[in-house]
Amino acid sequence: MHHPGPPRFCAVGDAVELAPRRPDPDAAAEWTLRDRPAESAATVGDGPVCHLEPDAPGTYRVELHTEDATHVQTVRAFPAVRASARFSVDATDFESEPTDDADRAVVIGQFNDFTAGTHWAERDGDEWAIETDLPPGIHRATFSFDGSFADTATDEITVDGPGRPRVELAGEAVDDDLVVTADARAAPSGGDPAVEFHLDDRDALDEAAVTVDGDELRVPVDALPESARIHAVPVAERHGVADTLAVERSSVADGDDISISRPADPPAWVADATIYEIFVRSFAGETVDTTFEAIERRVPYIESLGVDVVWLTPVLSSPTRHGYHVTDFFDTADDLGSREAFASLVERLHDAGIRVVFDLVINHTSRDHPAFQSHRAGVPEYADYYERVPAERDISDVDWAGEDAPGYYFNWTRIPNLNYDSLAVRRWMLDVVDEWRDVVDGFRCDVAWGVSHGFWKEVRERVKADDPDFLLLDETVPRDAAFAENEFGVHYDTDLFDALRDVGRGDDPASAVLDALAASVERGYPDRTGHMRYVDNHDEDRYVEACGAAALRAAVGAVFTLPGVPMVYAGQERGVAAQRGTMRWHDGDDALTDFHRRLVALRGDRPALRAPEVEPVSYAVETGEADRVVAYERADGAERLVVVLNFGAEPAAVAVEWPVGETDLLSGERVASEDGLRVEDVVVVPIRDGD
Template identity: 40%
Template sequence: MEHPGPPRFIAVGESVQLAPRDPDPDAPYEWRIRSAPVSSTVEPPDGTAVIDFTPDAPGRYTLELDAREKTYTLTIRAFASEFAPGDVGGSASGVSGVSGPQSGSARSVPEHGAVSGSGSGARSGTETGGRPRVQLHGTVDGDELVVWANPLPHPGNEHAGEDLDVEFLVDDRDEVKEGAIQRDGRELRIPISAVGDRVRVHGVAVGETYSVPDTIDFSREVVVDGGESRTVTKPTDTTADDGEIRTDAFVARRPNDPPEWATDVTLYEIYVRGFLGDEAMTEADDPGSEADDPESEAANLGSEAANLGSEADDPGGETGAESDESATATHTDGRSVFDRIADRLDYLEELGVDCLWLTPVLQNDHAPHGYNITDFFSIAEDLGDREDYERFVSAAHDRGMKVLFDLVLNHSARDHPFFQDAYGNPDSEYYDWYDWQDSGEPETYFEWEYIANWNFENLAVRRHLLDAVDTWFEVADGFRCDMAWAVPDTFWQELRDRVKSRDPEFLLLDETIPYVADFHNGMFDMHFDTTLYFTLRQVGRGHADADAVLDAVEGRDEIGFPPHAAFMLYIENHDETRYVVECGDEAAMAAAGALVTLPGVPMLYGGQELGQRGRRDALAWEDAREEFREHYERLLDLRNEIPALGTAGGFSRVSYETDTDRAVAFRRELDDSAYVCVLNFGESPATVTLVEPVDDTDLVTGESLLTADGLEIDDVAVFHAG
């Protein structure tokens, strides 16, 4: 289906890239505006399949896309420019933000039953302060589909959610009879007789700004009679081939919720060309020997401040082989790297890991990090082949582990044959596959010299990458999406719909630095918590008080992430100096505690639990620090034993006193269970006095920490409260 996707909520002056989905690169496509606000003069360019649309007046726009066999409509709700959220820039991610030519025509806006609320974008927008949030809920009530909204004010707003408006849009892709939609404030009703087999309702909360949209998806599905309880209106019973009676029913789903399995896992990043350690390398294989590598284990002994691998220097890891310090993996015994990594799965299972993220495994330009891809459809020869990779995935699944595929879509390597053909050759069929500077050099970010950015305005590029997505979707449980901020939002939305239609439990995790709330608008399930990462680094170095971690967690709501968004917590990865190197042993122990006690999904980077010091060195398995490994094992066991420490648990501040600004306390609770967690990032034990009564036995160590002056905390402690 070439329909361009869900309706959009946007503000005047913001841009959104629009494109046909599942495109045929050789087919003609044409955009036009069917209706728009009277004062609008914006027009899409002629004969262009992919456009950047920038509304110039508040109100509602209806766009039409002429495709191969059908004309599709798309609704865009444009708020006045002053409603633009602060974290949304003038263009979407990966998009230039330039609007099409304008004309002097004025067009009226027809009535459209899919919109409720203020509708005009002319509110003063002064009484509700900060970006609101919203959750939509749906059910079947008799012979009607019902959606109701729960708008939430900005956490710093002294007004209640009752002061917020709500606007709904029914998806243009779904059959709904005109005039059948009934609206009553924050509730929307649609008679079942007025819809086809599916209807999606999108909504935002509107105050001083508009929220990240949320969605309810109603669909008919055949349910085994006597199976899961569902609300059914006018059911149609049928007899299946196996003789069982089934019932045709509408089911309401929340598609923006993350997969349930993903919120309960412990993630582990495997740097595939370093994870095996010295067994997989020889000195000749190592492109950056210890003598040349300022971040190698030998060079880092005793160092506390190395920061050569920071995001500022290399946020995506897209550097050349000669600047990468990892060992190149080999498999001289005839077994693939994947088979040999699988040998470590029992260790990871014992550690408490149940989800694996492998750094890129596709054919590349031989930079060991693998992010410079030369073939998006083939496994890297030095790692094995697809059969080897699939055997690894099966071995992980046998242990109850999920596997995330590192998906790199922003760029190719400059060694990619398409780029080699296009470079300096405007007549190449691949020249328009890339973005180019006026100088004739490819566009890239941060002056990375080994990659070239794809041109997402070219349908052939989209087709190529969607085909790659289809290829690797089959052998993964989710995608870790590299440099998500550098790919157009609407491409991610198409990708999400594409994979979720086949497997709703498929996980999409975005690397976006800093994180962006709007990336939970039909794009991703889980987000790198970059704010908490940065804060834990600052606290670990002594540049911020420990209670700054509480501000970082609360910042998710303040920036506008909806309540259903999930977050991955981390203190290091393949792009970062090891936390223990930068912050020291004591802070590293406390940071490990933060990963398992703060709300979110913990992620360990391979070797983190060993006290590894080199960022991309071969893991020093023989020199593992047992105190680190045992510490992580205890903490991960505790997180699994106490559901309140997981993503479902509540989080709040508590009153406490301490003799150091390096310590912080907070509360986690779920149902009738409550716990107080204390972190100490200092080099010396901290004495903490809690106002709330707790059992003085630390659940991490099993020992009482009570002294005459209060509770004595070395690094992390968890106490049963109340």
């Protein structure tokens, strides 16, 4: 078994999972805590996978003892910034009137990984409330009286405090030294950060050869091993996401050749990509079954949209229409077709210049998976394959026939959580990764927040070693910047998704879309991180149903004209109203489809729309609903564009601060008028210089 990986960074009180890489379930391994801060009483448990919970700030060093080696790993714990917060709801917040005997409610949220049975709110009159310690930010909690979550109430609170600082590393060879500089950036509500550099315990780089002066690290080139990794963490009131440089040294005729890379960055191609999500079993239409062959025959349509990536919802064996209840990780679903048919579809998409992203579901299995059935039936080989919790914590109506119950999230009793404390499970899921990584171009990782950070770090290094262009897209809902630390290159942007819904319903002004972008910085996401921006996906009600057709066009316009990686959920462009509804081929909205095609093409043609920065623009709404309009500038070098979005049902006349072109680049129509730009939904015009 191999070294457990890079240094780990956490806050006091946060448990860090420690596990060997390339696990061998038949080999012995154990951990010891070699060093800890003087104030700490922390310990590590028995077994090959353990959880260290730092109880004091400082550096912890743990040792992993295997049959053939002893590995050292560093865990750096920073002070925790938390405050007591109170969630509460009352009887009127529920759709149905609570009964008199509803003395307490189960509460789930990100703070407890959406796990029912761990937190309860006690009744006080007509109110149910719970207090817990939370970090700064916006937090939501859902209250319910039973395990079905059929009737719920939600409370949202904001915990004041600083965001997380950010850091970006750069390196170069200067004379005979490798010089690494750290550009540390304060959070919008935080103080100026310092920088901590950390070497990687896996590398043979002598600390004595390294000098650090503030935000600069130096090491003589001749002291570098063949490969080394330099990590840095920004530290202000809170610590931020670490950045990493990988350094390769090789001998050449006239000295040493130094190669420097950034392993945490998303693939370069992502910056120009548009993703198209296909819910596979509804794609072929209402009168034919969807198969791989049926999708392949529709590739010309996908190609016509101009998209670069197709994300397919799960294609593996499953008893469900959606496919997230997997019963065989190594074979495709019978109704969709054979492995050979899937390979043919992938090849056809590749021929069209389209990458394929595979939905990787490894947080759980179906309750019908043979492994879970063997686990529950007491087969020794499967004893530790699944999480188990005390029966009193289970609030479902399932008779689990024992003194324990499986671990699961929300009310997902049919998809029990796998136990990543098991080396056998880790080996199994790494085999799944290996099975599909050479077939496709990336993984969209389902319930990524349910799988440990250490495992994702291993997956990333594993797939990137052979294919640096491989994409890892996380489903973390709500989003969490910790998954950007050498784990995922692109992340769901739930902040913009929520803001677009709030604007579309009229709950917030259109300017809220720009506020949502600022959340990425406040949360501490590195600047180079990719964010998937979207209005629809298979887990949410369609935007057109929630907010209406007029607002939909403006929302899609935002996704394609703001920084990030736009995603279109199949059917969105055809006017499909049902969440997982059948694709409308013969009766779809052709004008809406053309609108999407033009947005994809415009973003591809205009570098400014793919640039990482966005600036607000001063504007006046001369006619129309002022709070339904927002304008902003997008620029790349000499190209400067103004984008105006109108979420209202009626056209608006909008005067912007800059002299601009008269013709909309999206529609090709003249939009200039005496009162300003005439905006029905989306207008993109160039800023004229010299006027």
